[in-house]
Amino acid sequence: MTSSSSARPSRRPTRGRGAAQGRPKAGAGRQKSAPVARPQEFTMPEPLTPALPPVDAFGDMDMPEALLKTLAAQGVTEPFPIQAATLPNSLAGRDLLGRGRTGSGKTLAFGLALLARTAGHRAQPKAPLALVLVPTRELAQQVTDALAPYATAVNLRIATVVGGMSINRQSGALRRGAEVLVATPGRLKDLIDRGDAILDDVAITVLDEADQMTDMGFMPQVTALLKQVRADGQTMLFSATLDKNIDKLVKMFLHDPVGHSVDPSAGAVTTMEHHVLYVMDETDKKAVATRIAARDGRVIMFVDTKRAVDRMVKKLLADGVRASGLHGGRSQPQRNRTLDWFKTGEVTALVATNVAARGIHIDDLDLVVNVDPPTDHKDYLHRGGRTARAGESGSVVTLVLPDQKRDMSRLMSDAGISPRTAQIKSSDEELSRLTGAKEPSGIPVVLDVPQPTPPNPRNGSGRSGSASGGRRRSGGGSGGAGGAQGAGTSAGAGEGRPRRARSAG
Template sequence: MTKFSDLNLNSKVLKAIEEAGYETPTPIQAGAIPPALEGRDVLGIAQTGTGKTASFTLPMITMLARGRARARMPRSLVLCPTRELAAQVAENFDTYTKHLKLTKALLIGGVSFKEQDKLIDKGVDVLIATPGRLLDHHERGKLILTDVKIMVVDEADRMLDMGFIPDIERIFGLTPFTRQTLFFSATMAPEIERITNTFLSNPERVEVARQASASETIEQAVVMFKGSRKDREATEKRKVLRMLIDAEGEKCTNAIIFCNRKTDVDIVAKSLSKYGYDAAPIHGDLDQSQRTKTLDKFRSGELRFLCASDVAARGLDVPSVSHVFNFDVPSHAEDYIHRIGRTGRAGREGKTIMICTSRDEKNFEDVERLLQKAIPRLDNPLKTLAPVAKSPAPKPASDAPVEKAPRSRSRSKKPETTPVVDTVQAAAPLEASKAPEQPTEQKTDTRAKSSSRNRSSSSAKQAPKQSDRNNDRGGNKVLGLGDHTPTFIELSFADRYNS
C-alpha cells in the first residue's frame, strides 16, 4: 500500500501531514501527486469527498519550498468557484505549510480591497481567489500574473454552472504559456473537456472513479410526495422534512438541507427553528461574515442543521455530516452528486434522503439516469393523513346557509312591499299636478286622518321611489331633508292629495 512517504514530498510537508494524522493517500492523491511533482499537467476526475484538495496543495508546497515571490507577482494561483471553497483551500495550505515560510493571500468577495492589496504588495507565494475578485484586482493594476508557475482550477464543473468559464479563459490568457496546470473536477462536461484540450498540454489523466458516481458508503432514498392541495403543498412538504428528521432519531447527529432557491433556504430554516430544530441558513445573499460564522458553528457542532443553497454543495469539507436532505430535486443532475458528497466523506458512512414532488419528476429521472441505477423509494410519512387533508372540516360549514340566511330574508321583504308601495304612490303624482294649494290650517286635519289610515296599512312603511318622490313634491318642496324624508311625512302629503 502506498504511503505519503513514498510520494517524494518535501520532508517538512511530510512532517505536517503526519501531525495532521494522515498516513495513506487516497486514490486521487496517489495518482495525481507523482506527475504533478514531475512538472506535468494533470487532469484529475474524481467524485467529491475523495481528497482532491490535497492532490494539488501537497505538490505545490513542495515545488514552492524554494524561491521567493516578488511584489504583486504571485508564484502560484488557485481558482475556486465559491468563497467557502477558497477559504477551505487556504486552511489546507495553513495546515501543510506550518513548517515552511510560504506566504499566501485569499482574494474573495465580501472582504476589504485594502487588506488584500497589502498582502499582494508584500508578495505572495500562493494566491487563492475566486475569478471575479481576481479580475477586479488585475483591472485595478494591483496584480500581475506573468510570474505564475503553477495554476490550479478546482471544481471546474461548478465554474461552468456558475458562468465563470469566460473569466477562466481570460485568466488563462493572463498567465505564462509555460505554466503548469492542474485541473480538477468531479464531472467532465463537454465544455470542460474543450477547455482542457485548449489550455492543458499533454495532461496526465487521473480518473479514480466513474464520472459523476456517488460513494458506495452513502445510503440513498427518495420520498415521492404530492400535496393534498396546491396551496398547502409547501407547508406539507416542510412537515414531511420534519417527520423524516424525526424518523432518523439519534442517527441524525447533524445534517445539511439543500434547497434550489435562496428564498426557500430562509423559509425552511425559519420553519425548522419555529418547531424547535437548531437550524440556520447559508446562501450567496448573506454577508460573508455571517456565512463564515454559520459555517464555523456547524463545523464545531454548535449548529445541528445547515439549510443551504448550492453555494455549500461544492468542496465544503465537514467530515462528520451524518445526513443530507434534498428538500428540492436539483435542477442539474450533477449537483445531486455534489450535494450528497457532503456526507460519507473519506470512507465514512452517510445517508441522504430526497423529497420529490410531481413537478420535479423529470429532474429526478435525470438524476437516476446519471447514477445508472434506481434510488430506493420511501413511504410518504403523510400518506395516512392525506384523506383528511383532501376533505377539510371547514368545508361543510362554508356550504351551510346559516350565515347567508339573514341576507336572504332581508331581500325577500322587497317583493312583498313593493307592489303596495307602487300602488299607493302611482296615484299621488297624478293628483299632485291638479290639487290646489291648501291653507295651512287644513294640514293639521289631514295629518290626523292619515295617521289613522297608516295604522291599518302595513305596506305603507316602504319609502317611495326617487322618481315618484320628485313628482310628488312638485312646488311643495320640503327643505333640509332631501332624499332622506321620513316616511310618515311623505305619506301625509299623499293622503292630502287623495282627499
Template sequence: MTETTFSALGVPAPLVASLAAEGKTTAFPIQVDTLPDTLKGRDVLGRGKTGSGKTLAFSIPLVARLGGALAGGRRRPGRPLALVLSPTRELATQISAVITPLAKAYDLKTTTIFGGVNQSRQVNALNEGVDIVVACPGRLEDLMKQGHVTLDAIEITVLDEADHMADLGFLPVVTRLMNKTPKSGQRMLFSATLDNGVDKLVSRYLRNQVLHSVDEANSPVAAMTHHVFVVEGALAKRALVRKLASGTGRRILFTRTKHAAKKLARELTAGGIPALDLHGNLTQGIRDRNLAAFAAGDVRVLVATDVAARGVHVDDIELVVHVDPPAEHKAYLHRSGRTARAGKQGEVVTITQPSQRKETEELLRRAKISVRPRAVTADSPAVVELVGEVAEIVMPVFAQDQSRRNRPTGVRTSGGGEVARRGAHDGGREGSKPRSGRSQSGRSQSGKPLGGKPKGGKSQSGKPLGGKPKGGKSQSARGQARNAARGGAGGARGGAGGARSSKRTRRG
C-alpha cells in the same frame, strides 16, 4: 484494498508530518494516482467526483514544489508564485484552509481573493508579498486591472472545479487569467466532468498532460446510500423535513431558492431545531460565520441553496436532504457529495411529491442512481431508522424577550432569532436586523420607540407632556390613581403587543 501512505508516494517529510498531525496518513485513490506525476512537475488532468480528495491531491505537490525545487528568492509584492482558481468564495476559503497548514511547513504565505468583501485586506496582503493565491476569477481580474497583482511569476496554476466555473460563465475570465501566466509553468486541472468548454481549457493550456480518473468503484462517494421518499401534500412534506432534521449528527437540507432556505431555517429554529441558512442573499461575513458554526458543531443543521453544493467541505455530514429536487443531475451529484466525505458513509434523501415523481426519476436516471421510491410519512419505520437518535429540543430566545445583559450566548439565524445553546459561541450579534429595519434595542416591548417623546409629543394617557394639565389645575390624588390604573392596563396591552411583535419577528 491496500492502503498507501503519503510517505510511500514520495511526499516530503515536512508535509507527511503536517498531514499526520491532522490525522491524514493514507492517501485516497485520486491522490495515489496523481501525486507521483504532480510531484515531478507534470501537467495533470484529474477527474473525480466531489468528495474524492481532489483538494489535497493538488495542494500537496503545489506546496512541496514551491518549498523544494522551486524555492529561492524573497517575496515580491504583488507577484505570487502559485495560483489556485476556484468558482466560489466558500470553496476558495476551504481550499485555503487545506493549503495553509501545509504551507507553514516551508514558511510559505497564502491569501484568498474573492468578491463580496472589501478589497483592502486582499490588497494589503498582496503588497506585503504572498507565495500562494487562492482566488475567484472575477475579483482577481479586478485587482489585476487596478495594478495590485501580476501573474508573470506564477510557477504553478491549478483550476479547481473547472466544470462549475464553466457552469457559472467564468471561462472567458479564466482564459484571460491563464493567458497572463507563463507557459512554462506547471498546470493542474481538476474537474468532475469535461463538458461546457472545459475540454477546450485542457487542450489550450495543459502540455503533455497525464489523465487520471477515479472510477465509481474506487471513489469514497460510492459509500452513499440513496433514498427517495414520496409524500402527499405540503403538510406531510413539512413534517417529514422536520423529522429528518431532528437527528444528532450534521445534516444539510437543500432548497432551490434563497427564500425557501431562509424560511425553512427560521421554521426549524422556532420549532426547537437550531438551523442556519447559507445562500446568496447573505453577506460574506454572515455566510462565513454560519458555515464556521456548522463546521464547529455549534449548529447541526444547515439549510442551503446550490451556492453551498461545492463550497461546504465539512467532514462527518451524515445526511443530505434534497428538500426540493434540483433542476439537473449534476446539481444532484454535487449536493449529494457533501456527505460520504473522507471515506465515511453517508445517506442522501430526495423528497418528492406524486406530481414530481416522473421528473425525479429522470433526474436520478441521468445521475446513474438506481433507487426505488417509497411512500412515507414522518413516522414511517424507514424514516425513524434513518434519523436514529433524536437531538434535544432547544427553544429559541429572541432579543426582545431578554435584556442584553442577561442574554445567553448563541448563534443567530438570518431571520433575527437567537438560539440559546449551552457552550455555543457568542455570535448572536452578527445576524441581520429584524424585518422592520430598526434595531430591536431601539423599541420597547410594546413596539414604541425608546427615549424621546412618544408620537405626537403626548404622554401614554393622551395628555400633553410638560406644563399644567388641562384647566390649569394640578392632578388630584383620585386622578393620579385613575391614571395609574390606566397605565397598568396600558402596560398589559403593551405586553400583549410585545408578544405579537415576538411572533412577527419569528415569522418575518
C-alpha cells in the same frame, strides 16, 4: 517579467522526469482506466507520454521532508487513491486532469505538489508563483485552511482573495508578497484591473471545481486569467464532471495531461446511500422535512431559493429546531458565523441553496436532504458530496412530489445512481428508520444576533467590500498572507449564540 528564474519554481521539466521518485510497490496499480463518458460528457483523453505508476506511501515520493513530517503530524498516514495516482506525475511537472467527487482527497493531491514545487522560492510583491482558482468563497477558505499547515512547514505564504471581503486588505496581502494565491475569478480580475496582482510569474495553476466555475458563468474570466500565467507552466484541472466547457479548457490550456478518475461514476461511492422518498403533496413534504430536521444529529437541507431558505429556517426555529440558513444573500461574516455554529453543533439543521454545495467541509456529517430536488445530476452530486467524505458513510435523501418523478428518474440515470425508493408520510416509522426523524419539541428557538457595529468614518474607500461591516472584521481568512492565518470559522467567535426561548407559561 520582474523576477529572475531563481526566484520562482523551475520551468516545466522534461516529460517523464521523476521516475526515480521511489519505486512503486507491487500491486500498487490503483489507477483506473478512463471510464465511459456519461451523457453530455467527453471521454478522458489518453496521455501521449505514459503516466508514472501510483505509489503506496507518501515516503515513496520526492517531497520535502518538512511536508512528510507535517503529513504525519496531521494524522495523514497513507495517500488516498487520487493522491497515490496523481502525485508522482504532478511532482514531475505533468499537467493533470482529475475527475472526482468532493471529499476524495483532491485538495492535498494538487496542494502537496504545488507546495513541494514552489518551496524554496520567494515571490515578488503582487506576483504570486502558484495560483488556485475556485468558484466560491467557501471553497477558497477550505483550500486555504487545508494547505495552511503544509505551507507554513515549507515557509510559503498564502493569500486568499474572494468577493464579499475587503479588497484593500487583499491587495495589501499581495503587496507584502505571497507565493501561493487562492482566488475566485471575479475578485482576482478586480485586483488585476487595479494593478494589485500580476500573474506573469505563476508557474503552477490549479482549477478546482472547474465545472462549477463554468456553470456559474466564469468561463470568460477563467480563460482570460489562464492566458496571463506562464505559458510553460504546469496546469492541474479538477472537476466532478467532464462536460463540453471543461473539454474546451483542456484543449486550450493542458498539454498532454495525465488523467485520473476517482470513481467509475461521477459521484456514487460504496459508503453513500441514496434514497428517493415520494411524498403526496407540498404540505406533507414540509411535515417530512420538519421531522427530519428535528433528528438527533446534524443535517444539511437544500432548497431552491434564498426566500425558501429564510421561510424554512423561520418555521424550524418556531417548531423548536436549532436551524440557520446559508445562501448568497448573506454577507461573508454571516456565512462564516453560520458555518461555525453548524460545525460546533450549536445549530443542527443547516438550510441552504446551492451556494453551500461546494467547498463546505463538515466532519462526521451523515445526512444530506434535498427538500427541493436539484435540476441536474451535477448539482445532485455536489450536494451529496457534503456527506460520505474521505471514506466515511452517509446518506442522501431526496423528497420528490408526484409531478417530479420523471425528471428525478432521468437525473439519477445521468448520475449513474440506482437509489432506494419509498412512498413516505411524515408519520411513517420508515422515515424515522432511514433518517432518524422525530417530532420537534415545539419550544421556539431564538438566535441572538447582535446589531452590526456602526461604520468608522475613516474614508469612503472599500466599495467592493460586503455589507454588514465585513470590510473591517478581523479573521475570516480572506486576504491574509501567511497560510496559518486562514481560519474560516473565526468570524463567528464572540457573536450571538443560539438559545432556546423561555416558555411563555
